[in-house]
Amino acid sequence: MTYVIVEACIGVKDRSCVDVCPVDCIYEGEDQLYIHPDECIDCGACEPECPVTAIFPEDDVPATWKRTSPKNKEIFDSETPPARPKR
Numbered sequence: 001m002t003y004v005i006v007e008a009c010i011g012v013k014d015r016s017c018v019d020v021c022p023v024d025c026i027y028e029g030e031d032q033l034y035i036h037p038d039e040c041i042d043c044g045a046c047e048p049e050c051p052v053t054a055i056f057p058e059d060d061v062p063a064t065w066k067r068t069s070p071k072n073k074e075i076f077d078s079e080t081p082p083a084r085p086k087r
Contacts, residue, residue, distance in 0.1 A: 004072040
């Protein structure tokens with residue numbers, strides 16, 4: 001199970017989660033941050049750091065955000081994948 005960032009992050013991009021991620025698997029997209037599903041080691045360090053409660057284990061995403069959950073995987077297969085965030 002990997003962690004995902006839901007649309008509550010849109011327009012916020014606080015980056016507190018980036019600072020605590022031990023494997024640098026959080027990327028910055030145009031509108032929000034994303035966790036790379038193949039790089040995430042499921043440590044959970046990012047979850048409590050999010051000021052808008054936008055990070056969840058993939059299997060525990062609340063129903064309100066379920067529809068955006070697949071975006072975390074799909075974005076990395078797109079023609080314009082997110083980049084490493086500026087620290």
